[in-house]
Amino acid sequence: MGNEDAGTRGCGDTGTRGCGDAGTEEHEEENSQFPIPKTQLLLYLIPIIGFFPSLWTLYRRRGSREQLNISRLSITLALTWLLGYFLLGTGAATSDFFTLRVFVLNSFLTSGYFLVSVWLMFRLIQGKSKRLPGFSSFAQRILSKYLA
Secondary structure (H helix, E strand, C coil): CCCCCCCCCCCCCCCCCCCCHHHHHHHHHHHHHCCCCHHHHHHHHCCCCCHHHHHHHHHHCCCCHHHHHHHHHHHHHHHHHHHHHHHHHHHHHHCCCCHHHHHHHHHHHHHHHHHHHHHHHHHHHHCCCCCCCCHHHHHHHHHHHHCC
16 A cells, blocks of 8 residues: 555546656556557548548557558558649649540549558458558658658
8 A cells, every 4th residue: 555656546546547757658558568459440541531540649659560550551541642632633624635534543543542441451350461562661761750
């Protein structure tokens, strides 16, 4: 009873953790030992919507290695799709001859983004690798410099 430290009891002796930085660091280390629920990782891979929790995870710089890798991949996929979408949309708006072809290409890009995201979700559920050859290493190199 008298040997309890700040990491096990809260400020008001309520039995809750963390009334300061010492308890929080221990709590984060304990969380990293437990496996991350697949539902949280699936949230990161949802097309367009998963961009925001992924960005938040990288911005806070908290999470397991798997969370950070999937977040980087999700952000890179979303930003690549968004850049391509706007560039092809601009190209379609400024072109008189190739408008329909550029719109079709734009729809292929969007369909590809959604299909790759769903494919990665299935891979996650099956417990297989969640990496895209070349793309995951690109995400690791670029986003690790700026966000994590």
